[in-house]
Amino acid sequence: MKGFIEDFGAEAGDALDRFARNGVSRRDFLKFCTGVALFLGLPGEMGARIAEAAAAAKRPPVLWLSAQECTGCTETLLRASHPTLEKLILELISLEYHETLLVGSGKQAEEWREKSMKENRGKYILVVDGSIPVKENGIYCKIGGKTALALLEEMGTQAAAVIAIGSCASWGGVPSADPNPTGATPVHEIFKSKGIKVPVVNIPGCPPNPYNFLSTVLYYLTFKKLPELDDQARPKFAYGRIIHDNCERRPHFDAGRFALQFGDDGHRKGYCLYKLGCKGPETHANCPIQLFNDVGSGAWPVGTGHPCFGCTEKGVGFTKPLHSPAVVKDLTPPSLFTEVYPGKEGVSPGVKSLATGVAGVAIGAAGAALISGLGKKGDDKEDKGE
Ligand code: SF4
DSSP: OHHHHHHHHHSOOOHHHHHHHTTOOHHHHHHHHHHHHHHTTOOTTHHHHHHHHHHHSOOOEEEEEEOBOOSHHHHHHHSOOSTTHHHHHHHHSEEEEETTTOSSOHHHHHHHHHHHHHHTTTTOEEEEESBEEOGGGGTTSEETTEEHHHHHHHHHHTOSEEEEEHHHHHHOTGGGSTTOTTOEEOHHHHHHHHTOOSOEEEEOOSSOOHHHHHHHHHHHHHHSSOOOBOTTSOBHHHHSSBHHHHOTTHHHHHHTOBOOSTTSHHHHTTOBOGGGTOOGGGOBOOHHHHOSTTSOTTOSTGGGTOOOOOTTSTTTTTTSOTTSOOOOOOOOOOTTOOOSSTTOOSSOHHHHHHHHHHHHHHHHHHHHHHTGGGSOOOOHHHHTTO
């Protein structure tokens, strides 16, 4: 990693000109970098430093390997409707190899991949989307005559760092759902089994939020190291809290107001979706605050009226039945201590949230038993909402 930073951080590029040619003004670029700083939980002034690093550094080479996936991770990156993101992502990094986006194909593409790997050995970021099939020596996914398993080993050992983007690369995702016929395996497990020491960052999501990916790359460019990770190798700035902590429906959970069926009165009023199987209480992600597609509030699954299905949490998304009740692990107060009954005097919002939260869990647990017909019955622990 040291070589990567020294080589590319020292050479001043001409990023601002490149951005300008692509319709991104200096002002927009600085605004964007300030937004990234705040998103990372840094003071706004750090935006200037991020801008400086992004503009001064030679674009870091990125090779992108797609295995068992649906192309949703690439789609989410390219279809972000932020006015400049798609331009910035292509101007900030040097995307050397990406099977979906390359103009060339076949022999030409594979020769380019090998050339780029040789020239940037030990300095490139490898992004992997999709899970890696390992059954029968990985024959279920082949690219240019090589298995994805062999390609991951070849490309991974020569990378500076690896970003496993999406739930498939992070946890196994859809292809690993029971009975996992291809032996779909996440990147970090392959590295562990083969003794590959290159650091792996997981950016789970189905699809992942593109800003979580871009901010991780920008952090790396600016501070010459990876952002702080949690015990699942996810950046803490994006996956540090559970969805339940920041959900706009949380006051309804705390007050014991739940939708019981899709389309019922509670559902139409925007009540909490816990009893419809929302996995927000056990899923770490920033979906409620970062949202998707830059179209304003409500643009995330729970915002549109569908329960969170836990795609960013190992052992929840693609593992638990969609409508089975979530395990409420930590009854933390919501981030904003929203007033449940505005205007009424009494206990403080914090105490009230906690108290009504306990009531919410109890009611939720009772509801879980009532809706057991919607999914698996769940064990005693789940039914008690523990
Ligand atoms: S259970 Fe789901 S819908 Fe209800 S408050 Fe928590 S995250 Fe939001």
